[in-house]
Amino acid sequence: MKRTLSLPYLAVAGLSGLLFGAGLYISQMVDPLKVLRFLDFGAIPEGGWDPSLGFVMVTAIGFMLIGLRVAGRRAAPLFDVKFHNPEFTHIDTPLVLGAVLFGVGWGMSGLCPGPAITLIAFLPENLWIFLGMTFVGSFIGHYVQKALVARAQAVRT
Amino acid sequence: MEAFSPVPAxxxxxxxGAASALLWVGNGRIAGISGIFGQLLPPAQTVVWRILFLxxxxxxxxxxxxxVPGLGVGGPGGLSAEMIGEPWWIAVAGLLVGLGTKIGNGCTSGHGVCGLARFSLRSLVAVLVFFGxxxxxxxxTGVV
Structure with missing residues (x-):
């Protein structure tokens, strides 16, 4: 049987997803208005800025650092033959362009992908419009990214 | 600032963080939601664990x-889980989130949590740009 279909592998994926979704709810990242109030730096002078969500990053990164420490002593993860390190490591045009587009979408809606999907549990009106368009954007983005990377490689050679 | 909630955060x-650490130590996968979601599309590989995770x-x-019903959705401070804006506004925002996270290879979780914990300069640049x-x-837009 394929490794990625083994029971422990899928149990890890399921447990990780459960914890992730619970964390998004508990931290209130699932609330678009809360996110926009965190991004609203213009409200700092009048004292209306809500910095709460900055604290999410502190413990999230802290726990991930521990995970990386533990994993660092191993040649492979517990239930796969290798660590799937990120495909790209350099700073390039697609990275910056993508971050700009994502930043606009995040600032417009107060939603990034994790909270948007977790909101399926609460089904706010028009959520499916957002998720459907995210899927469409992801589909188009795949080809845009491929084209941009290919062009960058053509320039380099 | 009645809505200030550092402890739940x-x-x-x-x-x-624990979820991300678990997925990395157990399966050697980055808990980047846009990646887990975006790679369900063709040419999709290893679909089962991604769907299970989501x-x-x-x-x-x-x-x-x-x-803990008192937190988050419908919780104190008048917070809710309502979507913001007209349907066309939501559609444009959703499209940009999908496009941007795919082209830039990551979102708040992949670049923001996993990338920063790995001291990845690439992720730091992404986070500073999308945050800014x-x-x-x-x-x-002044929606708030």
């Missing part, structure tokens, strides 16, 4: 809301 962050994520949010642009967007 710290606890929620710990859950998110379904479990929705269930995790639901269970947490049952156990999001702050400008909120300032310009």
């Amino acid at each position: 710290l606890i929620g962050g710990a859950f998110i 379904v479990a994520m929705v269930a995790g949010g639901f269970i947490a809301a049952m156990l 642009v999001a702050i400008i967007t909120v300032a310009v």
Whole structure:
């Protein structure tokens, strides 16, 4: 049987997803208005800025650092033959362009992908419009990214 | 600032960090939601664990809301889970989130949590750009 279909592998994926979704709810990242109030730096002078969500990053990164420490002593993860390190490591045009587009979408809606999907549990009106368009954007983005990377490689050679 | 909620934020962050650490130590996978979601499209590989993760994520949010109903959605400070803006506004925002996270290979979780914990300069650049642009967007659109 394929490794990625083994029971422990899928149990890890399921447990990780459960914890992730619970964390998004508990931290209130699932609330678009809360996110926009965190991004609203213009409200700092009048004292209306809500910095709460900055604290999410502190413990999230802290726990991930521990995970990386533990994993660092191993040649492979517990239930796969290798660590799937990120495909790209350099700073390039697609990275910056993508971050700009994502930043606009995040600032417009107060939603990034994790909270948007977790909101399926609460089904706010028009959520499916957002998720459907995210899927469409992801589909188009795949080809845009491929084209941009290919062009960058053509320039380099 | 009645809505200031550092303690739930710290606890929620710990859950998110623990989830990311678990997925990395157990399966050697980055808990980047846009990647897990975006790679369900063709040419998709290893679809089963991705779907399981996402379904479990929705269930995790639901269970947490049952156990601690006072937090987050419908919680104190007049917070809600309502979508913001007209349908066309939501559609444009969703399209940009999908496009941007795919082209830039990551979102708040992949670049923001996993990337920063790995001291990845690439992720730091991504985070500074999408954070900066999001702050400008909120300032310009003035939705809040």
